[in-house]
Amino acid sequence: MEKQKLIHTFGALAELGHEVAHKQNFQEMIRTSLHLLLGSLAIMRGGVARYSRFGHELNMLVIRGLGEEFPLTLSLCDEDERQFLTNGLAPIEVAQAKVLPFFQIYDRSFEKKRVELLVPLVIRNEIVGVILLGEKANGEPYSAYDLEIICAMSRHIGVGIAQRNLMAELERRAEENRKLYEDLRTTYKDTVKAFATAIDCKDKYTEGHSVRVGKYSEIIAEELGWDENEVEGAAVAGYLHDVGKLTVERNIINAPYRINAKESAELNKHPAVGYEILLPIHHPYADVPLAAKYHHERLDGRGYPDGLFDKEIPYIAKIVNLADSFDAMTTDRPYKRRRPANEIIEDLQRNSGKQFAPELVTAFFKGMLKELTGENKDKRFRRLLGRDYMETEGIIPMLKNALNGISPTSSLTLVSLD
Ligand SMILES: [Fe+2]
Numbered sequence: 001m002e003k004q005k006l007i008h009t010f011g012a013l014a015e016l017g018h019e020v021a022h023k024q025n026f027q028e029m030i031r032t033s034l035h036l037l038l039g040s041l042a043i044m045r046g047g048v049a050r051y052s053r054f055g056h057e058l059n060m061l062v063i064r065g066l067g068e069e070f071p072l073t074l075s076l077c078d079e080d081e082r083q084f085l086t087n088g089l090a091p092i093e094v095a096q097a098k099v100l101p102f103f104q105i106y107d108r109s110f111e112k113k114r115v116e117l118l119v120p121l122v123i124r125n126e127i128v129g130v131i132l133l134g135e136k137a138n139g140e141p142y143s144a145y146d147l148e149i150i151c152a153m154s155r156h157i158g159v160g161i162a163q164r165n166l167m168a169e170l171e172r173r174a175e176e177n178r179k180l181y182e183d184l185r186t187t188y189k190d191t192v193k194a195f196a197t198a199i200d201c202k203d204k205y206t207e208g209h210s211v212r213v214g215k216y217s218e219i220i221a222e223e224l225g226w227d228e229n230e231v232e233g234a235a236v237a238g239y240l241h242d243v244g245k246l247t248v249e250r251n252i253i254n255a256p257y258r259i260n261a262k263e264s265a266e267l268n269k270h271p272a273v274g275y276e277i278l279l280p281i282h283h284p285y286a287d288v289p290l291a292a293k294y295h296h297e298r299l300d301g302r303g304y305p306d307g308l309f310d311k312e313i314p315y316i317a318k319i320v321n322l323a324d325s326f327d328a329m330t331t332d333r334p335y336k337r338r339r340p341a342n343e344i345i346e347d348l349q350r351n352s353g354k355q356f357a358p359e360l361v362t363a364f365f366k367g368m369l370k371e372l373t374g375e376n377k378d379k380r381f382r383r384l385l386g387r388d389y390m391e392t393e394g395i396i397p398m399l400k401n402a403l404n405g406i407s408p409t410s411s412l413t414l415v416s417l418d
């Protein structure tokens with residue numbers, strides 16, 4: 001009969017072992033284990049404590065029948081730890097162990113509650129906790145058989161605690177890693193923004209250009225349904241697309257007139273230079289250097305530096321190209337005022353399939369329309385372009401018409417040169 005009961009008990013414990021991954025389940029597992037242990041050997045009272053290596057203390061996880069005055073935290077000194085480790089999992093009779101500092105300190109509490117046995121939970125050479133057990137219900141001393149059972153069940157509880165410790169440690173490390181990664185990403189983003197500002201500083205006529213191109217690129221990527229990381233990548237590509245301008249002479253960039261061929265050739269080096277600057281940097285997103293290199297290419301092959309055709313141009317570069325051109329059209333230049341919104345919509349529509357990928361123009365118009373109709377509450381266009389500019393009369397129907405007029409799929413490599 002006794003044996004049957006024990007087999008049942010062990011079965012229950014084995015099942016409980018799977019539950020330690022969750023904190024609450026863990027508490028429950030310890031509680032049930034103690035109850036099973038006390039119940040199966042008819043022990044009056046007991047408790048399970050978990051050992052904190054850092055605090056050098058035992059914290060009671062669950063107690064039964066020990067009363068409210070029983071200390072919930074018990075400190076261990078080095079000598080106690082050493083003794084427990086040497087002792088291993090075997091139950092120690094409290095009456096025999098009075099020499100240890102631990103027993104001297106808690107002598108009274110133990111005596112009052114008639115704690116008879118103490119089992120250090122030593123798992124893989126580490127103390128993970130302690131089990132305290134009171135006297136048996138029938139008043140008899142513990143038999144060798146009892147002690148064997150106690151030892152086996154204690155091991156089970158100890159392994160449960162060790163597993164939970166491991167889980168907690170893993171969770172802590174994962175959290176630490178996540179924080180480190182977040183920090184790194186924040187640093188990267190801040191650096192990118194600082195760079196964008198540095199690039200924009202050099203060009204006094206197009207203040208804030210890189211930042212705006214970053215934001216427009218972000219809007220386009222969002223409208224394409226890209227995921228969060230990809231959208232962020234598109235924004236970074238926009239922020240950094242003109243980084244090569246840092247090496248172009250200030251008077252060329254800031255020339256208050258249309259620059260001549262020689263100056264133009266100098267300026268046109270900026271995509272290649274940008275690529276070289278960005279290539280050795282490890283970016284969390286691919287294609288950032290490619291965006292810099294090819295953001296002046298056009299679908300019809302009339303762009304620079306390589307005169308690539310549609311499909312040969314990296315997708316990210318097409319996005320940045322559209323964002324870049326849009327910003328050039330919508331900001332004042334020394335030799336050219338910004339153009340009204342309706343003209344720009346016409347221009348983008350006319351040039352989709354020639355300079356711009358049609359689906360990108362569509363995405364951009366959609367983003368704009370969503371803001372104007374209030375479907376999207378972020379007032380990004382209004383903030384970047386000014387309220388009046390965006391609320392020009394007739395823009396909404398114009399955008400809708402344009403959206404209907406642009407073929408949704410790109411004609412890709414079929415674009416002709418004439
Ligand atoms: Fe550029």
Ligand SMILES: [Fe+2]
Binds near residue numbers: 209213241242324
């Ligand atoms: Fe640009």
